[in-house]
Amino acid sequence: MTLDQQAREEARSQIVSAVRDFVQRDVIPTAVRCENDDIYPGELVEQMKDMGLFGITIPEEYGGLGLDFTTFAIIFEELSKGWMSISGPIGTHHIMAEVVAKYGTDEQKQHWLPRMATGDRRGGLALTEPDAGSDVQAMETTAVKDGEEYVLNGSKMFITNAENGNTFLILAKTDRNAEPRHKGITAFLAEKGPGFKVGRHLDKLGYRGLDTCEITFQDFRVPADSIIGGEEGKGFIQIMDGLESGRINVAARAVGVATAALEASLKYAQQRKTFGKPIAQHQAIQLMLADMATKVQASRLLVHDAAAKKDRGERCDLEAGMAKLFASEACGQVTLDAMRIHGGYGYIKEYPLERYYRDAPLMIIGEGTNEIQKLVIARNLLKRYAI
Numbered sequence: 345m346t347l348d349q350q351a352r353e354e355a356r357s358q359i360v361s362a363v364r365d366f367v368q369r370d371v372i373p374t375a376v377r378c379e380n381d382d383i384y385p386g387e388l389v390e391q392m393k394d395m396g397l398f399g400i401t402i403p404e405e406y407g408g409l410g411l412d413f414t415t416f417a418i419i420f421e422e423l424s425k426g427w428m429s430i431s432g433p434i435g436t437h438h439i440m441a442e443v444v445a446k447y448g449t450d451e452q453k454q455h456w457l458p459r460m461a462t463g464d465r466r467g468g469l470a471l472t473e474p475d476a477g478s479d480v481q482a483m484e485t486t487a488v489k490d491g492e493e494y495v496l497n498g499s500k501m502f503i504t505n506a507e508n509g510n511t512f513l514i515l516a517k518t519d520r521n522a523e524p525r526h527k528g529i530t531a532f533l534a535e536k537g538p539g540f541k542v543g544r545h546l547d548k549l550g551y552r553g554l555d556t557c558e559i560t561f562q563d564f565r566v567p568a569d570s571i572i573g574g575e576e577g578k579g580f581i582q583i584m585d586g587l588e589s590g591r592i593n594v595a596a597r598a599v600g601v602a603t604a605a606l607e608a609s610l611k612y613a614q615q616r617k618t619f620g621k622p623i624a625q626h627q628a629i630q631l632m633l634a635d636m637a638t639k640v641q642a643s644r645l646l647v648h649d650a651a652a653k654k655d656r657g658e659r660c661d662l663e664a665g666m667a668k669l670f671a672s673e674a675c676g677q678v679t680l681d682a683m684r685i686h687g688g689y690g691y692i693k694e695y696p697l698e699r700y701y702r703d704a705p706l707m708i709i710g711e712g713t714n715e716i717q718k719l720v721i722a723r724n725l726l727k728r729y730a731i
């Protein structure tokens with residue numbers, strides 16, 4: 345192991361063990377109340393700021409932790425194992441930071457990254473619209489140049505951190521007639537201000553406690569130098585790149601939730617007795633546990649494979665797509681099996697099982713639905729094996 349690798353391993357193990365402690369000590373006891381009453385976990389977010397979790401992958405020169413994507417994935421897994429919602433404040437925030445770090449001008453990096461690393465400036469991604477989700481290029485939000493400013497009009501849907509965040513990566517059309525359509529899409533980084541209106545707080549099946557809202561822009565003015573990289577028409581490519589780590593993050597969340605469901609099942613199966621013996625001794629339960637554990641481990645390995653590729657500086661849309669597809673479907677199956685193992689108790693709010701089960705579908709939908717992941721995977725395969 346080189347000195348560099350050794351230092352990386354040490355940094356990883358320190359932060360991962362700090363996150364584990366935080367989850368056990370603070371997150372799990374808070375989760376039930378915040379989840380049931382849909383309360384934002386403000387105190388936990390403050391602790392996450394102090395731990396540097398808003399800057400996991402932001403380079404050290406800009407005040408971040410400068411960690412790799414494998415560590416990033418492990419952190420998202422650990423947080424989600426405790427409570428999936430708590431990974432939300434730093435989820436799309438990291439997509440935003442990554443896009444700035446990779447495509448921003450020097451001035452944008454100097455200005456935004458140190459503030460994002462501390463969590464002082466935090467928020468997320470305003471991409472999806474009421475009538476444009478999977479078909480991103482159908483977006484209707486416009487940005488029209490007016491002197492040294494752009495004027496944004498339109499609306500966004502399902503925006504995480506909309507209430508509690510202050511800074512957003514906003515995708516808007518600067519050219520509605522561009523062909524291909526994606527060349528008309530530009531990414532702006534902007535703080536909330538007059539004309540940026542946060543709409544209704546959406547009441548969700550799972551991922552509760554975290555704000556997901558509509559946003560409308562009504563003559564929302566942003567400085568012309570808010571365009572990422574300073575050039576119009578690059579937003580779609582920039583965001584598709586950023587979504588790779590978004591998919592690693594979502595897949596890692598799925599691994600965390602599925603692991604929690606598996607571990608709860610392993611424990612419960614050894615305690616609960618039927619027909620005179622622990623249910624863990626019934627072969628039907630053992631078969632279920634074996635399948636669940638295998639799915640969880642396969643998911644984790646796919647996540648780490650995608651993260652390792654990103655750590656090597658390579659594009660990983662194929663691997664991140666596979667990880668997101670497999671891990672989220674596995675999470676759905678594992679959480680349902682865990683509920684079966686818990687019998688009637690799995691359906692009751694006293695146990696966290698029903699929360700895992702409600703949280704699982706978001707990973708199937710978020711950062712591009714699994715149908716879209718399959719299209720991404722197939723497109724990459726056909727490119728790779730083109731004849």
Ligand SMILES: Cc1cc2nc3c(=O)[nH]c(=O)nc-3n(C[C@H](O)[C@H](O)[C@H](O)COP(=O)(O)OP(=O)(O)OC[C@H]3O[C@@H](n4cnc5c(N)ncnc54)[C@H](O)[C@@H]3O)c2cc1C
Pocket residue numbers: 436468469470471472475476477478479501502503504505548551556706709710711712713714715716
């Ligand atoms: C809790 C939550 C938080 C979110 N946070 C954010 C956020 O912070 N920022 C943000 O920008 N977005 C966010 N989203 C939006 C999310 O990314 C979208 O919901 C998702 O991309 C799907 O878009 P849609 O809901 O419009 O579904 P649609 O695109 O309308 O899809 C509906 C169905 O059709 C299928 N489908 C669509 N096109 C095809 C096709 N070509 N082939 C096959 N099947 C297809 C889809 O797979 C799906 O099953 C969030 C969503 C949720 C639920």
